[in-house]
Amino acid sequence: MKDFVIKGHLVDSESPDRLRCLENGYLVVTDGLCRGVFPALPERWASLPLADFGDRLVVPGMCDLHVHAGQFAFRGLGMDLELLEWLDTYTFPEEAKFKDLAYAELVYDAFVSVLRRSCTTRASIFATIHPEATLLLMEKLEASGLRTLVGKVNMDRNCPDPVREPDVATALRTTEDWICAALSRFQHTRPILTPRFIPTCSDALMEGLKGLQRKYGLPTQSHLSENYGEIAWVRELSPDADHYGDAYDRFGMFGGDHRCIMAHCVHSGDEELELIRRNGVFIAHSPESNMNIASGVAPISRYLAMGLRVGLATDLAGGSQESMLRAMMHAIQASKLRWRLLDERVAPLTAAQAFWLATAGGGEFFGKVGRFLEGYEFDALVFDDSALLHAIPLDLPSRLERLIYLGDDRNLCAKYVAGQRLF
């Protein structure tokens, strides 16, 4: 059932700055792909089954570009430290538990069930260093109907024994076995190479991972320029690198010949940004996490104006909430405080820009995803905002803005991923 017509109030992004809205419009889907939106249903598709969503809003699915499944169990906890102490105190001890498959089963069950019910249709996910638990997570995600990239994490230095890979050879062999298992077992849940970040990855590990990247043509994901202490540490660890991004790029693990996500980029300098632009690296903007562990605020409207590729992310469990609606709210709010407290030259984000980040901006990482254009995969969310009282009729941009601030999973009444209806 991948040929059908949706009727409803259609909203997607025309550009990073502008919404495209069509009241009572028709959206035609054949073979799981959008054929476009139409004010009246063209005759040639009149016989397709029609789902009439009436007064509800239909928007593209949202893509969470950076989320740690292995941190799901402590979301909303331990928000009193900065990054490096936070990793040592909360994150590493928690991630160590995923050696135990029974624990992984418990947490990943909950994570996948929450993600399936959320606004997220696609996600790029960090697991932990454990290959078995990572495959278990991928199995659950495959069954969920979501489309995801999942990374077994690599780290072989500067971290406690239980989350450190014993040596480079073992790390690479384990990682390659995991890649092969994942590629053969899953269709919609694909492996992504995941060196945690420079401080925990030796040069030899990075070189080996580049080999695997080339051999299997895989995308990569990591962290970049999130926190001042982290950046200073990378400067010590990689004294020859021009900047933090260059410390990845020296190993070919910074886009260019492959798709690459770098989470945060809160404090990236001009040279680093230029390399991000040149290599087509995707920035995963994680506003709630960047507030919660007091990292700062990335100047996203500047990045958009520079033509950088930026998507939105929840970054559980630096962020507490899986909701991409909340992530949009936090993106706007953080940008306003950045404007007011730090730099009035960088404009606050608008609701339309936050929506772009959550849909089209991140969607591009997954291919033709995140808009209702012809040929795009049909990921969509249907929102019922009737419970959010408003006393006068509102236009579609206003209804979308209200959902960003006031909506939650109760307002999400239907969800499609690649043409398949999940609920």
Added chain:
Amino acid sequence: MKDFVIKGHLVDSESPDRLRCLENGYLVVTDGLCRGVFPALPERWASLPLADFGDRLVVPGMCDLHVHAGQFAFRGLGMDLELLEWLDTYTFPEEAKFKDLAYAELVYDAFVSVLRRSCTTRASIFATIHPEATLLLMEKLEASGLRTLVGKVNMDRNCPDPVREPDVATALRTTEDWICAALSRFQHTRPILTPRFIPTCSDALMEGLKGLQRKYGLPTQSHLSENYGEIAWVRELSPDADHYGDAYDRFGMFGGDHRCIMAHCVHSGDEELELIRRNGVFIAHSPESNMNIASGVAPISRYLAMGLRVGLATDLAGGSQESMLRAMMHAIQASKLRWRLLDERVAPLTAAQAFWLATAGGGEFFGKVGRFLEGYEFDALVFDDSALLHAIPLDLPSRLERLIYLGDDRNLCAKYVAGQRLF
């Protein structure tokens, strides 16, 4: 039924910085007042009816020190302007509609029903300039079981005709009639004098309001030092005042001889803060609003260290959400960005401090409210956090922290105000 015992995990504030936690504790209530918390139920109260909340958390009710009922219908909208433009573009046109009692009925019905279902047990509320609509709001609040202070707004200059009182004499007569009606008709919904803010209140109006304040012994509420443009305007309008706070104080409308709430105090200088301290003025910290309309972030941990009286507020519709859980989250997040982006000398707020603001800090404005101490009025919330998966047992402070970030009205399973159970 105002004599009973509550059993559950009890959490309230020992001080602004420290929680007081008692697992499986007993809380005795007689005549609507707390008699204290006990690890075992004292024999003398053993015969009282007992509500056993099992593994749930029982915390003091929350007090919203600043919320605009007349702006409820546009919460989550129009977040693209700063204060003065926002007032002209969105707020004043919306508030003008409350001349129409049918419109007021619609909006106030929704507002009160949302507030009743929320974590708020007490609130200090702005209505609009309209006395009839304000009485209608008070009627609904009185029926809700909440304890509130409600202000008919006063404004006679620098605002559009539909929300301007025609002259001082009319304004004062109307206000006095409203006060008398409210005092005679309502027991738990009391009038509070509400000059909107200096820019919209002439000297003659302020003088007249002081007369009413004295005559009826009323509390007062207004706005203070929220936004740079506003502060500059007050400097022009009140050239003789030492600071914005002094512009109220010159009329005796700044605490001292009466209870007074000033919302925001984002940019208060040392002299103003000293006057706030001396006069015992309550600061209504409104973090979400101060983000949304880009006002800035008040240095709340500094205010607490100075011994100022500070409570938390949603400030609908500068804030979008009526939830005091969300207000705590925003207070912590905003304080972290202030620390990171503006001033590392002012520490970020902890979860315990945010909880103090929401309960004891604001509660003090209403009397002995906001803690589970002997003689305090029994306002309480019971939270069921079982749906928020956690894989290992958590202590009570951690469970409270998770509720701040992840909880919503679905987790709130019982609510008491002054000894009466609302649901």
